[in-house]
Amino acid sequence: MITTMRQITRRAMLTGLLRAVLCVLASHSAFAQADPLPSWQEGATKKSIIEFVTRVATPGGPQFVAPVQRIAVFDNDGTLWSEQPVYFQVMFAFDRIKALAPRHPEWKDAQPFKAAIESDSGALAASGEKGLLEIVTASHAGMTTDAFSQTVADWLASARHPRFNQPYDKLVYQPQLELLAYLRQNGFKTFIVSGGGVEFMRVFAERTYGIPPEQVVGSSGVVKFQLGPDGTPELIKEPKIEFIDDGPGKPVGINRFIGRRPILAFGNSDGDLQMLQWTAAGGGARFIGIVHHTDGEREWAYDRTSPVGKLDKALEEGLAKGWTIVDMKRDWKVIYPFQNL
Template identity: 70%
Template sequence: MSEWRGLTMPRRFALGTLIALSITVLRAGSISAQAPDPLPSWNDGAAKTAITDFVGRITKEGGPDFVPPAERIATFDNDGTLWCEQPFYFQLAFAHDQVKTLAPKHPEWKTQQPFKGLLAGDKQAVAAAGEKGLLQIMAATHTGMTTEAFSKSVLEWIASARHPKFDRPYNSLVYQPMLDLMAYLRTNGFKTFIVSGGGVEFMRPWVEKTYGIPPEQVVGSSGVVKFEMGSDGKPELMKIAKVEFIDDGPGKPVGINRFIGRRPIFAFGNSDGDLQMLQWTTSGQGPRFAGIVHHTDAEREYAYDRQSKIGKLDKAWDEAKAKGWTVVDMKQDWKSVFPDKGGN
């Protein structure tokens, strides 16, 4: 200890200083050793615990519930589960806006319903057209063009359109807690998929940037696409006014089987349209997780369930209670709803 010779500080003071330094180092080590919160936008509670407990069990090698990474498939509905769906589905808002954009090329729409009513802002006239009118609007705005042209129109709309209540871009109205959840699952070896009743061609242009889910991991409703040679001699894919597949309700398990090829072990939805996906997920062998987002926050988002025309949650809610599925109370379980900034 020759290096200490000649020091004049009292031995007691030197010893106290060393002890204090040791405690500081130990505390710093303890703080740095604490793992970050995997779901920072979730409040502590039963829903958050159910998720982290499930992931902990299926990723523990040698444990009774261990699931190999290749089988860690998670599926998410989109409308009302990953992003807002009120006061109407966002794809419908896109279709309405596209009618206005395309109107100069269709002077006949000034006298034809439902286009006349839509252009005039006559909601009653549009509603009176019913399902037939909606199909006419969807056909006019979603078909008769190449897949590339349609993708371009979707991206232009995403970049410019704003929600009527929040005055924010539609793709900023994604749920921060679900972004955190998907990132947490991917960190733990999951492959995340969207399985939505929305149009697959409508979702694929923007979901990778927004959710981190590549377009090949999006399952949705689709129309017929036809291969043609364009006027410039180059091949193109044309969107035809004919329905190919509806990925909603009982169509979701069919779509999962057709496009994913593995039964999920983890699934999240928010409405009766997701019931069959949740049933299919939980009926498999081994550990399973089913979650439902319950919209209970009228102040930060919307509050609705059994009586809503959009995102009706009735039968799925009853089954969730009966089978012990995780029901997320948006108001109670989420610290925040949307990301802080207006864009993604």
């Protein structure tokens, strides 16, 4: 009888111990899974993001926002992927100009095409925004939209970034990928609102960011419908600019293509300032984020004087109004997915 009681007691103790161990393991597992932003350093920046999402996504809370109104907009260049030493779409345009040059002997002595063909960065810089627009327009036009998409996809598969020797679409920011996923898990609809070409970004946005093409807002050229030689309907890209989705164009693009004022906006440059201001001006809970490039070792360090991604007025306003300034060096454990935590 005594032996039986001891066996029962021992079995109960072992069962209780096993349950306790399982509870501890489960709690540790839950804790590990509970961190939605593992590539973000613990601190005020990460805390502000999680607290905002919690507030607007908690039913019955004082700042609850209905899912249909949880709109988040992100700039692309410098906010979701790198933009140095020059915007990646410009790199694509340069490569297209070189590929098309044999068909255009007049480009050999005409700027800015001569500079693009010869990879003369100084002459390209001297051509300014007008010169870049000429190059982008000439390199993107004269083909169907389907052919253009395939050309972009082929370029992304073969081209490599000059510093990292990685495909350009691998230079996306791991912390931002986590943030996009976290927002969608909490009922947000995520959009790209960028100065980049809308048809260029749509080639990779869904595969890279999980953002479908209909949620990409960008600059666009004129497109014309016509019947091809075999009678098949097609859309042809023409050498004319239709809409520039940059600076004051961003809130216009949001109004035109999204139709709702966002409650969260992320940018990294003065070209994003009006989008950030437009988002902040709405009622209720708002989150305004700026990616500040401060890591010259893992990425680049630049802001007020950079010809690419200049961050001056937006930084001043962000500091004055208490917007969340993401210090890349301090706040991100890793920059790119191919780096290890």
